[in-house]
Amino acid sequence: MDAPENELALLKDGLATEIRRASGGELPGSVVVLIRDDRLPMVQFTNSHGVVASKSITYPDLLGALDDSSVVESLSDESTRTTKLPVVPDNTLLVDVNESPAGRSYTVTGYTEPDTYLFCLESNREGYTVTFEVLLPYLVWSIVYEEASRTVSRFSLTLCSPERGYPRMGQLEESEASPAGLSNDEGPQEQEGSEGESSATKRWTPPGPDTPLYRYPASNVYHAYRGALEGVCWPTMDRIQMSLKEVPSKAVRAFLELPNNMDLYGRGFSHNGPQKGYREFLEHLESEGLPEEYLIPTEMTVQGLHDQQRGA
Structure with a gap:
């Protein structure tokens, strides 16, 4: 058709206006505007009883009617949509809302404070389970949470450098009161760092979007x-219902303390330590802690982990 673009826009906007006029604002009705290059526009009204009425109308008349419509004015206003977020976990860093025909989901990335976890190693050959108390530094997790089912559909798990937050063995309880940033007279005894910053301050630096991440050094976390x-390889994870705020306890801690095997564990694959056996590795972590040189970089920052989770 030869109508100017602004007239086409008004015709499209006017469709809702004419529907309301045809139905009297109460009864359902419909309107169709037929436009051809060689004739005047034809408007076909169908009322609630299915009766069709047709009428030719000039462009000035049609556009004039639409120009006077309050509905068109409201449609031309800039729309604003507000999405109410559920309560997110403590230490959440990044959140995205995902809308799809299947429903709403949330991509959330956050961290947990350095803490001690009970690792349970299953021995299929001997038929027993051995437990280890393992102190881990800041963990960074990223999940996709499905609002309708209240479940986690995807779950990534990584570590920060122990230099950011890793109390010496036995000092965790002493420093728990203010883990996010100890003052100079709290927590472990200070030692001056290379840049004049105390080791206590360095030891407690929560991660941010630009923080580099390392592979989870134990088992059951795949590269993809x-x-x-x-x-995280947890086949039954999508059966566990939880609120979004419960993710750190019902997803992160629950996974770490599940009885686990050696799947995806290995020197040069999950860690760079000298230990070959999984039990030997956990015994070392329990007694000596986790040195940074044992960790394998993921080549991602916190923001990168979040972005790939959102776009997966």
């Missing part, structure tokens, strides 16, 4: 799983 990098 269910479309997510550093993905």
